[in-house]
Amino acid sequence: MKYIEPASLSEALEILSADDEARCLAGGATLVAMLNADLVEPSTLIGLRRIDELAGITVSGDHIRVGAMTTHTQIAADDRLSGNAAVVRDAAGQIAHPAVRNMGTIGGAVCHADPNADFPGALVAADAVLEAVGSSGARQIPAGEFFLDYLETSLEEDEILSAVLVPVEPADARGRHLKFSRTHGDYATISVSLVLVVDGDACSYARVAVGSAGPAPIHLDEADSLLTGSALTPEVIRQAGRKLMEAADPVDDVRGSAEYRRMIIPGLLQRAVDEALP
Template sequence: MVFSEPETLEEVCHLLSEQPDARCLAGGASLVAMMNAGLLAPSHLISLRKIPDLANIQALPDGSVQIGAMARHADVARYDGFTGAQRIVAAAARRIGHPAIRNMGTIGGSICHADPSADYPTAITAADAIVNIAGSGTTRQIPASEFFVDWLETALEPGEIVVSVVIPPDPSGASVHYEKFTRADGDFATVSVAVCLRILDDVVKTARIAVGGIAEKPVRSPSDENSLIGHPLTEDAIQDFSASLEPLCNPIDDMRGSADYRLMLMPRLIHRALSQALKTQLTSDLEGTA
């Protein structure tokens, strides 16, 4: 196996396009585990470690936050420049694995691995994030909702890499909550729910709700979210919303829970996540007026 440490994105994309089974190496948390288990045997490993600025997290002039593909989960978890709904990304980063994994894994590696039980896919889908992609002499942007395609499969074409994830500004100042159910501390989610919520004068103004671990990619339904807008967030409304997501789910049986168990968990976690986000908003509204 060949190991390279290129210093430019162009070189990475060139190497990738030359050898179809070459793989980028980010934190190595998933890739090396799969190689050790004999599930993958790439002919060429291309480290992204020496590409300048790929680990940066920065606020852009329009209020977006750009997270470089090589930013570690721990750095995203403690970044304090997120505002409003953007904070769902840090909330999810804080729930990834345990400290060793958060110091090793990167956002680029996590979303390219595209495990539907991982934390970032659900969070960046709820955040309406944009994924910046580079290929040989090309760049393109796609919404997170289109980046995840299938189990462990993304919209990346051969020879392309993820450069950054951009979290758009949130003028509504939504509250967030990331609810994750695991069988063991530090594990991937059995089911997770990412919520961005703003309620004003007792009616819902913003509702973005994504569910992970329940299908081949994060489940989100903007049309069902829209039906919450302009109405009070009642128990019935939450129940109807959860029921409307069920036809979009395609859960599997695995060691983290059966498909039926996941479907039973989903409405309970949605309820808990919305209630927690609402509680956070009420507390901060109260502190704002105190």
């Protein structure tokens, strides 16, 4: 197996398009474990860490651009990720333990597309857009269309994820990513990601996504509408939670049965709302 560290995105794309068996290496938190277990055998590993275009967080106009190689630790520590983007920062700080957060990157986490991961739901709740670059140019994919199935995304084989664009608006929003897991640092049994704007008693904007509840995050316009336009009473939250519960299609595994996972959703939504409100 060859290991190459290109210095630019264009060089990395050239290597990727010339070799069907080549694979990008970001933080290596997941890919190195898969290599060690002989689950994947790439011909070439393309190390992305020297590529400046993939690094760092910048605020530009109506969005915050988070480069694909930004680590979970960097995201969790950046207070420019506030308002609508706070949910993404909140999710980053709850991923595993410091060692994994120092190693893992947002690009690697979303491209791996584990349905139990924390970023997918948070990015759908924040209505983020993923920026992919391939041999035919760059394109933007809404987070809600990026996660297709278990470990499957809409990224083409010759594309590299370059950044995640998180809208600044609504800037007065409050965000919360609430994770229910067996132990501290474990993957979620169920997670709720929430962005809310509350004026006085009434909620004027809501966007909710549920993670670990199916092959991709669950997001329903109907649940958002139920939460929007009136006070966030327990009854309204219960109705929205029930809709999300009915749409969920989780698996039975060591973290909980499908039925157990579904049952957690309404209560976790209520807690997420309580914790998001002032």
